[in-house]
Amino acid sequence: MQRLHLHLPDEAATARLGADLAQVLAPGLAIYLHGDLGAGKTALTRALLHAAGYQGRVKSPTYTLAEPYEVSFAGRMVTVIHFDLYRMASPEEFLDAGFREHFNENSVCIVEWPEKGDPVLPPPDIHVNLSLAGDGRDVELRALSDKGHQCLARLKF
Ligand code: ADP
Ligand code: MG
Numbered sequence: 001m002q003r004l005h006l007h008l009p010d011e012a013a014t015a016r017l018g019a020d021l022a023q024v025l026a027p028g029l030a031i032y033l034h035g036d037l038g039a040g041k042t043a044l045t046r047a048l049l050h051a052a053g054y055q056g057r058v059k060s061p062t063y064t065l066a067e068p069y070e071v072s073f074a075g076r077m078v079t080v081i082h083f084d085l086y087r088m089a090s091p092e093e094f095l096d097a098g099f100r101e102h103f104n105e106n107s108v109c110i111v112e113w114p115e116k117g118d119p120v121l122p123p124p125d126i127h128v129n130l131s132l133a134g135d136g137r138d139v140e141l142r143a144l145s146d147k148g149h150q151c152l153a154r155l156k157f
Contacts, residue, residue, distance in 0.1 A: 009136040018047025024154040028105040032114040035130035085116040
């Protein structure tokens with residue numbers, strides 16, 4: 001499954017998709033979330049983290065740009081780093097902060113506003129595009145690597 005289109009009629013549907021994704025994520029994945037402000041990028045990430053067992057509050061790391069969470073996928077502890085690059089002034093800031101080191105085989109990186117890090121961000125495994133559709137949202141999930149492909153192929157609804 002290289003490409004998947006879904007309609008998410010309400011926030012509960014976004015939360016279900018986050019929970020479904022939490023079931024199929026594997027360490028080493030980089031997931032980039034595209035979409036305007038309010039499209040649901042943080043809502044999707046929050047649902048994913050809660051479904052993976054994180055019990056605290058999840059808000060967008062607008063000022064710190066990155067927030068790590070220790071969660072468990074398939075019984076294995078994994079660090080998920082949630083990035084929000086909206087306020088990043090330049091791609092160099094990403095490099096200077098050492099963020100590239102988070103993109104490794106032991107972590108899952110979820111990035112809001114990846115376009116702000118262009119061209120220094122590593123290529124993603126999965127590209128997610130959220131857009132407003134009536135009162136709900138449309139979402140497109142696209143696998144861009146073998147690893148991303150394997151992950152989306154395991155998605156069950
Ligand atoms: P972003 O991170 O993309 O800027 P947020 O996740 O912070 O967006 O905000 C998304 C807003 O849209 C929240 O108010 C949330 O309740 C709402 N929302 C999320 N998913 C849906 C959906 N499928 N349908 C309608 N509203 C949604
Ligand atoms: Mg956000």
